[in-house]
Amino acid sequence: MLDRETIRSFMKVAKYSNFSKAAEVLHKTPAAISYRIKVLEDDMGTPLFTRTTRSVHLTPAGEHLLEQCQKWLDWIETMPKELKQIESGIERQVNIVINNLVYDQEAVSGLILLLNEKFPFTQINITQAVYMGVWDALLNQDYHFAIGVPGRDTIDNQVIMNYLGSINWSFVTSPDHPLTSKEGTLSESQLRQYPAINIEDTSQKINKRTGWLLRDQKEIKVPDLMTKVACHMNGSGIGFLPTKLCHDYIEQGALVERQVQWNRTPSPLSLGWRTDSKGHVTQWIIDLFEENHPTIQRFSKHLDYMTH
Template identity: 55%
Template structure:
């Protein structure tokens, strides 16, 4: 009913709004094209084209079938390449989760463009998660790779890791914040009266972590690192930010550093991948990190190599 030639004939008639024009482009006679389309309509039991002496147009059923035929034809054309890809050990689907601390839009777009050109028949999906949500997606989701899994040790025997370095933290307030004029070392009593700006852990199965919050202190939760930075710049609250992220604002005076009694140690982050789900593409991405390829540098702009290895 819907063989390869019939699909091509139907699509061409729909695009040309003409049996004769479609026949010319397909190097067939108008009668052959007309017969093929009439046979298709008889087989599906509904009219696909409205015919007049001057024009041919699709019925609503024909519009729907056109959408499906274009997808089928695309799939049929790609099948040989997909099969060769599977034989060569190249994944059909690669899902990557990126830690919010490392996520960079330009770097992500650049990496996806590079991978699409090198592996054109693979589907790619990238998600952004917070804290233990990265491990959660790697252990319990369908991700094969994590950029920025917390810690320097694997949480599973089937997960391999490559340490990337640590995110160094600095406690900051805006110059307009009341604590900006306080003593250099702030006590917990001084801090407790002002909101802590935090990003909520996105883990669903593993225990969630709270970055920094004092007992009895108000917490304001924001969705990502960019929002947290803006809140600090606006003087809304207090808390820690990656040193490399906020250094330009420290240099310009838009943020100032303060010392608190319990400082936050660097957060060790790693590249992690599932060795039971990996293939050529996952191994290729690992090689980009191992060789310090410039294409992945944007993911590491908040990371200091060799920083103290301690979890966030």
């Protein structure tokens, strides 16, 4: 009913609004083109063209079919290459989750560009997650690869880890915050009076964790890292930020670093991938990190210790 020749005939008639012109372009007789379109309409059970003595025009059904025809032709033409890719072991789809602490728009767009050039028929899906949400995406949401998995050791045998580096944390306040004028190391009793700014863990099935929160302290949850930074700078609350991230803000006087009674320990981050879905694309991304490719270096800009 919809073989390639029928599709081409239909599209040419739609383009030129004329059977004779379509027949001329396709090196067919007008009668042959007209007959093919009539058979198509009969098979479809609906008219695709309205006909006058001088021209033909698409009906609403014909307009819809025309939109689909180009997609079908593109699919037919690319299918041999897609099948060859699948046969060679290249994944049809790769889902990547990235920890918000190392997420970088330029790095992500650069990675997408590289992947699209190297594996043009692989569907690439990338999302961002917070804390144990990265693990949740790998174990429960069909994600194949993760950049910035919390920890150095796997929590599940389905996932292999490759240590990237660690994030050091600095306790910072606004220059105008009441704590800024306090002398010496800040105690828990002093800190507890003010809200802690945290980014909510995005995990759905694994127990959520909190970055830093004292007993009986008010917590304010924000959606992303830069909102947290802004809340520290305007004095909405207190807490820890990645040392490298807040360095320039401290130098500019927008934030003040203070010593506290209990510092936050460094957070190790790793690459992680599922053993049951590793393929050519996944290995290629791992190799990019192993060779410290310029495109992915920005993922590590907040890490204080790196494997390279």
